[in-house]
Amino acid sequence: MEWLGGVLDAEGYEVGRQILQRGVAAIYLIAFISAINQFPALLGENGLLPAPRFIERAGKRAGPTFFRWRYSDRLLLAVCWIGVGVAALLVIGIPQSGPPWLPMLAFLTLWALYLSVVNIGQVFYGFGWESLLLEAGFLVAFLGSNEVAPPFLVLLVIRWLVFRLEFGAGMIKMRGDRSWRDLTALYYHHETQPMPNPASRFFHLLPKPLHKAEVAGNHFTQLVVPFFLFAPQPVAGWAAVIIIVTQAWLVISGNFAWLNWITIVLAFGAVPDSFYETLGLTIAPAYSTTPVWFAAVVVLVTALIVWLSRQPLLNLFAKRQLMNASFNRFHLVNAYGAFGSVTKVRYEVIIEGTADDGAPGSRWEEYEFKGKPGDPSRMPRQYAPYHLRLDWLMWFLALGSDGGWFTPLLVKLLQADPKILKLLRYDPFNGERPRYVRARMFRYRFSTREEKRANGLWWMREEAGTLVEPVSLRAVQRR
Known part of the structure; x- marks a missing residue:
């Protein structure tokens, strides 16, 4: 042999x-x-x-x-x-x-x-x-x-x-x-x-x-x-x-x-x-x-x-090529591919909470994620090859894909769940429970060189709508 x-x-x-x-x-x-x-x-x-x-x-x-x-x-x-x-x-x-x-x-x-x-x-x-x-x-x-x-x-x-x-x-x-x-x-x-x-x-x-x-x-x-x-x-x-x-x-x-x-x-x-x-x-x-x-x-x-x-x-070579597909339960010899389509405009979901009654005039504070854009003045960070899974799913959420996890996320934030809060960069309530949370949509774009020199911002953003109106723990649990 x-x-x-x-x-x-x-x-x-x-x-x-x-x-x-x-x-x-x-x-x-x-x-x-x-x-x-x-x-x-x-x-x-x-x-x-x-x-x-x-x-x-x-x-x-x-x-x-x-x-x-x-x-x-x-x-x-x-x-x-x-x-x-x-x-x-x-x-x-x-x-x-x-x-x-x-x-x-x-x-x-x-x-x-x-x-x-x-x-x-x-x-x-x-x-x-x-x-x-x-x-x-x-x-x-x-x-x-x-x-x-x-x-x-x-x-x-x-x-x-x-x-x-x-x-x-x-x-x-x-x-x-x-x-x-x-x-x-x-x-x-x-x-x-x-x-x-x-x-x-x-x-x-x-x-x-x-x-x-x-x-x-x-x-x-x-x-x-x-x-x-x-x-x-x-x-x-x-x-x-x-x-x-x-x-x-x-x-x-x-x-x-x-x-x-x-x-x-x-x-x-x-x-x-x-x-x-x-x-x-x-x-x-x-x-x-x-x-x-x-x-x-x-x-x-x-x-x-x-x-x-x-x-x-x-x-x-198929006309309807599958991207990132497994053909067996053991994930062997798979189909791969990335970015078959390119997003032309960036939207971000910004989650906010308040300790007030949620009425007009309430003071709303933003939750900050570790990797995804939030604070326009914050420089994007390098995390790869580490995978921030929640941050990635937030990107898909802004594209209209939920998967059933977002409402439970709001519940956890209203409960000030310590495990979820550890996945975030910044909790504006320092571990305390907010009375209400909401989710707003913003359109983001990179600042130009001139804008960066003028205001120091990495991102420019403008409000694009509301994804979730102010909601309390009792209300969101009834959903």
């Missing part, structure tokens, strides 16, 4: 394997910490959308999860802390120093634990990068340990994942919005994206011809470059470098949780060691013979991925 190892082994990708394993593990670490900090308040026993009710209602339709038989916040936190511990060991590289089955077991543990969380996460976990993290964790599990050469077939299916990520995103843009086709999408996108970062205003104010050049470059990177990931080296490596640079540009210009970060990590799987050697690095790992059982597992997993790729492949 020595010939089998020779076919499967890819001895020139040791650096790529280290980046893949440690990078994906680092993102799992962030994802589990995010769940520890946010899941109980949003989805816990007394959350906005309580997981126990969802599990009871959905049953087997929820998908595989350790919580099907019993959910408690304490159990959720135990699962997440185990995930944090395993992910931290992988970031350090301890399991990778053992036999091939050890990192395999560690990554499959992360995958199973996080799958259990995602499948009961409802709308708060309905983002494409949740499936992306699950798929990436499953594939990276079969990269082996430092004892054996990286399996070429696994590197190949990781390239297939990057291809679906990039090409799927490119196709959904071309099909979804004229502004991508006429190269004007970035006239709006940096200003209207879900959660701008400190540099977003700078990018928004760039000259329009440069915006058009950016969109053209994006189309080239997403619609042409991915095909070269399957070319011989060094072409595949340079294709990966172009993707990495483009994704780094997106990291600098916005907060998209770990979407861009994990894409960068995955793309490194196509960069050969020879690229690093040209920089003067010496890479000479000593491998043992690949065990037959491990080679057989790699072949079987590759066959499974090929079989599950049928629907995602057809979806890439």
Whole structure:
């Protein structure tokens, strides 16, 4: 069976394997910490959308999860802390120093634990990068340990994942919005994206011809470059470098949780060691013979991925292309894509409370969120790759999508619920209960350079209506 190892082994990708394993593990670490900090308040026993009710209602339709038989916040936190511990060991590289089955077991543990969380996460976990993290964790599990050469077939299916990520995103843009086709999408996108970062205003104010050049470059990177990931080296490596640079540009210009970060990590799987050697690095790992059982597992997993790729492949070329869709309960070989349509105007929902009687003349105070725009004088913050789930859902709310969580949020604010208040940047009532809350709509835009110099504001806003009239705790609970 020595010939089998020779076919499967890819001895020139040791650096790529280290980046893949440690990078994906680092993102799992962030994802589990995010769940520890946010899941109980949003989805816990007394959350906005309580997981126990969802599990009871959905049953087997929820998908595989350790919580099907019993959910408690304490159990959720135990699962997440185990995930944090395993992910931290992988970031350090301890399991990778053992036999091939050890990192395999560690990554499959992360995958199973996080799958259990995602499948009961409802709308708060309905983002494409949740499936992306699950798929990436499953594939990276079969990269082996430092004892054996990286399996070429696994590197190949990781390239297939990057291809679906990039090409799927490119196709959904071309099909979804004229502004991508006429190269004007970035006239709006940096200003209207879900959660701008400190540099977003700078990018928004760039000259329009440069915006058009950016969109053209994006189309080239997403619609042409991915095909070269399957070319011989060094072409595949340079294709990966172009993707990495483009994704780094997106990291600098916005907060998209770990979407861009994990894409960068995955793309490194196509960069050969020879690229690093040209920089003067010496890479000479000593491998043992690949065990037959491990080679057989790699072949079987590759066959499974090929079989599950049928629907995602057809979806890439379908007239009604699905974006961020899973075709199986295990979130393997998914369809990806982002911003098939670009929002042209930014609206924000601003929640206010008052300790007065709610009548005209009452003093209303704004609740401030950590990431989403609120106070016009406040500079947008950098949070990615950490995911602020409530802030993201507030962006969708302004677009008209509720999901059943907003009224419970108002109830929690009227109750001064400490878990929910911890998710906010500023509580104007210092933990005390307001008598009334309301929600108003504002139109936001970035200030021009002249406006910023004159008044120091990052945002200019004007009122655009009322989403929820002043309401008391008793009134909102009757709804």
